[in-house]
Amino acid sequence: MDRGGGRYVTLAQVAQAAEVSLATASRVLNGGERVVRPELRERVLAAARRLRYVPNAQAQALALGATATVGLVMHDVGDPYFAAIARGAIDVATEHGAVVMLGSTFRSPEREIEYVSTLRAQRARAILLVGSGFAGAEYLRPMRAELANYRRAGGRYAFVSHHDLPGDAVLPDNRGGAAAIGRALAELGHRRIAVAAGPLAMTTVRNRVDGFVDALAAAGVARADVRVVETDFSEDGGYTAAHRLVSEGLDATALFCTTDVMAVGALLALRERGVSVPGELSLIGFDDIPIVRHLTPSLSTVALDLDRIGREAMTLVLDPSTPKRARRVTIPAHLVLRDSTARVPAHPLRTRHTH
Amino acid sequence: MDRGGGRYVTLAQVAQAAEVSLATASRVLNGGERVVRPELRERVLAAARRLRYVPNAQAQALALGATATVGLVMHDVGDPYFAAIARGAIDVATEHGAVVMLGSTFRSPEREIEYVSTLRAQRARAILLVGSGFAGAEYLRPMRAELANYRRAGGRYAFVSHHDLPGDAVLPDNRGGAAAIGRALAELGHRRIAVAAGPLAMTTVRNRVDGFVDALAAAGVARADVRVVETDFSEDGGYTAAHRLVSEGLDATALFCTTDVMAVGALLALRERGVSVPGELSLIGFDDIPIVRHLTPSLSTVALDLDRIGREAMTLVLDPSTPKRARRVTIPAHLVLRDSTARVPAHPLRTRHTH
């Protein structure tokens, strides 16, 4: 932190220029009430304008003991899922006159913890943790401690998606949405099904996979007939998973990817391998990010109102009331069947051997 | 700004717990040098850990006269173009130990100015303005004033894309890229061409349209044969523009959209109208956002290394050196011809009348 070359003009300078006391200047410029004589008021305003005074938010925060900063920590702003949520969250924050500090962890648990610590140092008024939490004590223990300290100091926080941690949360209906997919595929006659899952250490992934598998079981599809491939939570992950499945001799008529982003990668791989979608393989994703309706075939998926998720979460965390119990806002998920899913072919091919 | 319920632990409390002076505690916890006796040092560290002390960044900033905050102001985080740039910028900022305050203006010039003012109040160390600037004195005059004051006070700023304002800038080669498109279309035999342009008040749009039209002129396509439709800088804009063109009797064999996002909308409209791409109409965009390669037909475009743009810009603005002249970093743009463009049909249809 080097000191900049120039100087900002201070309230004291404005007061001096207007020939009033510091307190008076403070009252007209930053105090809401109009308890200042119009004449002085004008003098101060004029001086401030002339000197182009801008209050020092840091100093204000220090004096007031409260900030207008809110933290937004997400896995990857570059990912359309998170970008859409960020958009809604930022919009609400701005409406509330809050400034957003954004952190992109690139899916590193350590960076996530670091960000919370940084935001704590910034005395952020609230923190939003967006994106699936991680499993494992190396993450949970320090994160729990960070958040506990933060809350103890008066900070508010909330999660988007499940985190195995105490706190308010906005929860997309992952299980329900995935279950709807499972039922739909079963109804379409699919019996041998593959899943391209992100890291199972992520609660979101687990919920989606579990919801899917359970619904399938209820529909009479045995767990053994569901092949789950664990891979990366990204387009590349989906791509890799699909390639692997095909190479192993694709013994499935449908593929569920735990996110649309992964499904996009899978679709590319399937095209490269000459697997027709949905002719040979039905494909379905999750999230309904903006682009997937434009794919060919357009992607079936489960729609989540991402913008709303961001808005709800920011609203939750900016709401001054402090209920005793943790609040959960569930965001409904609804199935959107487009062109990438179809009834299982009458004479399904058994196994393919490419290579 | 209400005061939170709890309290943060302060340096003074740590000092007291460790039974040392405030100054000593400050030295071991936040001063870099090791001018403190190991024994005291340990005591302080232990106390800090036990009390879970986190320095107050606001107070530090006030005392030091410098912040670690950088501002990132963009049109829309939800737009993949901006999201990709944000990603690169945030990554670099984090490497430099800086915290990012993100603002999404939703393309409102007023909000952009407000954000700069807010960041000035936050005493941000640097500000990055991402996205095309606006034309018009109502925007330029106050913005120029904001930035001048900011710089005068020691703040650094830079632009991504042209802004008709003085300052360092990272400039995608919009003219060059658009010219390459113009030449390519001419070579493919296209002579009657349409352009779906974003608001011409935006410098980026003007540069792209001008580069395109000029290259076409150089290739022998008269300005009169280029139909420019001005519309919204969004998917809806592209959609609307394409619908309008078709309704008017599509007298063109190629359509250039000034951004990929617009091209996505246009493609949808064309599909709805039954216009085959590239059979009847070649389509081309600009930016090469991640998704467009997955469309059918895959979209021809001009590729820009978005992540690099964000990185370069943040690097520029975080570089402590202060050259006399404004720096410009040009980001090359290269043509990517995919499946949405083709040679003009031998017997081009003259006019279509739908409706």
Add this chain to the structure above:
DNA sequence: CTGTTAGCGCATTCAA
């Protein structure tokens, strides 16, 4: 209504 004064939490002189 207005001015004076005392902190907010911290880094940093200056003495000891």
Add this chain to the structure above:
DNA sequence: TTGAATGCGCTAACAG
């Protein structure tokens, strides 16, 4: 090396 005192820019009592 360590501690006491001063100030960063501002708000909020507290007096006038």
